[in-house]
Amino acid sequence: MKDIGIHKTIQIIARANNILILGHVNPDGDCIGSMTALSLGLKSIGKEVAVWSGEPLPLKYRFMKINFSEACQESLNDFDVIIVVDTAVETRIGAKLNLTDIKIPVLAIDHHIASENHFTYIHADQSQSATGCIIFDILKSLNVKITKSIAEAIYTAIITDTGCFSYSNTNYRTFEITLELLKSGINTSEITSIIYDSHSPEYIRILGASLKTLALISDGVAAIMYVSSEMIQKEGLKSFDTEDFVNYPRSIMSVKVACMITESPDSDILRVSFRSKTDDYDVSKLAKLFNGGGHKCAAGAKIKKPLAEFIPKLKKTIEDFLKKENNKS
Amino acid sequence: MKDIGIHKTIQIIARANNILILGHVNPDGDCIGSMTALSLGLKSIGKEVAVWSGEPLPLKYRFMKINFSEACQESLNDFDVIIVVDTAVETRIGAKLNLTDIKIPVLAIDHHIASENHFTYIHADQSQSATGCIIFDILKSLNVKITKSIAEAIYTAIITDTGCFSYSNTNYRTFEITLELLKSGINTSEITSIIYDSHSPEYIRILGASLKTLALISDGVAAIMYVSSEMIQKEGLKSFDTEDFVNYPRSIMSVKVACMITESPDSDILRVSFRSKTDDYDVSKLAKLFNGGGHKCAAGAKIKKPLAEFIPKLKKTIEDFLKKENNKS
Incomplete structure (x- = not known):
């Protein structure tokens, strides 16, 4: 399926009022960071937003300001759009939902190539080092103010998917977005410590x-x-x-x-x-x-x-x- | 001893034609990166530069484009100025030199508080996360073109002293300088791999x-x-x-x-x-x-x-x- 590009993605989100955000199974820092930033950002511009997760968050990611609602198969069609973040593979959707019978559009946003699937729309920007970076661009285009909580979530997405700026997916845009995030006053070393100094003695x-x-x-x-x-x-x-x-x-x-x-x-x-x-x-x-x-x-x-x-x-x-x-x- | 500030530091360097650069004992990435960037930069604007080291470089830092000259106590006074990078503690100077009898000025550049010492000048900017960042600012002020080799050396200085952007000394300026370095086309993940994937089986x-x-x-x-x-x-x-x-x-x-x-x-x-x-x-x-x-x-x-x-x-x-x-x- 063809990537619809950022402009169409923004258009779809801008037109929707009642939005459901889903992530993937075994949610990682990029998935949770993207869900958090997107939900906080969309709420701040007056959208009705629900976030559903199929499983509890790993302990180290619980510092993020995300609120999950209870998943409910019956109310699925009440939303204007479903946004799935950090995966473009249907079978990897986190909340255990049956999407086959739903009548509303489903938009997948990811930074990896999309494989065979039945999403209504896919925006897969491989030039970005994390889904969190795509979410950042979307929020900026929607004139969302990047608050400290949003910036913390996107910074988490970036460091988990780039191995703290060490992997080869780290690029100019990664650092450019990071610099923008710092303007909101986030404490980068505190976040890094929460993510990386979270080991058990075992x-x-x-x-x-x-x-x-x-x-x-x-x-x-x-x-x-x-x-x-x-x-x-x-x-x-x-x-x-x-x-x-x-x-x-x-x-x-x-x-x-x-x-x-x-x-x-x-x-x-x-x-x-x-x-x-x-x-x-x-x-x-x-x-x-x-x-x-x-x-x-x-x-x-x-x-x-x-x-x-x-x-x-x-x-x-x-x-x-x-x-x-x-x-x- | 009082910090002379960046402007006076630049003035001292700009006026000198024949410059000796020294580092500290057990040279680390910030020390070697700073020596490399400073020597390459000053040579590119026509200065005569010698770099002396008291010991061979650790294997992982040998990718940097630095050339050491042989240290010689007798020729010490032939230089216009000696610049010691990444330490403001005399006893930690790398090349085993006796600086007590020399008649030329010695300038120490570091990002830590200077303790009791007998340097002629000290520029210790604690707001910077690495000495390499101070060297970057100096070279920019001297209108040095930040080549790929200079950028690689400063990037090495930054990642070794910030633990790849994870320590609490990482700040807005760290990322701002990093963004400038990327413009020279450096491969950040390759450098990170050289520094961090350099372990022995032992x-x-x-x-x-x-x-x-x-x-x-x-x-x-x-x-x-x-x-x-x-x-x-x-x-x-x-x-x-x-x-x-x-x-x-x-x-x-x-x-x-x-x-x-x-x-x-x-x-x-x-x-x-x-x-x-x-x-x-x-x-x-x-x-x-x-x-x-x-x-x-x-x-x-x-x-x-x-x-x-x-x-x-x-x-x-x-x-x-x-x-x-x-x-x-």
């Missing part, structure tokens, strides 16, 4: 155990690490979020391809994350070998195999993959 | 072992971690840089005071780092209890005691310190 201990599993492959060009269900259970937990762990093998100077395996204590599925630091190695190809998918620099797969059996297989696959890719060049 | 493994030593004190308000000489020796190393390790106990949500102990394999001295996340606890007071010093939020001490004996003593001291501070409020 996180630190399991990370420690995981780092000790580091293994280098092909003279250090690749590295793998894992978290076993035993490590998670040892801390008295049922599951554990290891999303950021893959950044550690990735942070080794010689490493071009990093890989992190997470064994779940409550299922026999292994989650594998692949990261590439260079264009020379496309890790989506590696993920495909395990029936997974993703992008060139970030991909993943789910594997049904015991951890001890999978690790040597993964090492061999990565070795072969690197040899093959090196022979190409 | 770093990751020792960090893992250290994280497993995490101990919480006073219901998680404080946390300590250590690196033993055994951990370092196990990886076949003689010494190890644990500078960033204290950020891990600090990153725990409940923690207000974090502490990291490093045992040296080649001496019987323990290095202890203290960090505070809040104004409520001044860790320089904690450091003083062990004859150390520092600031409210970052302090340290050196202790001659076996690790196993020191840990329980430190825990008790922190518990008592927290009780005392809590009773005050």
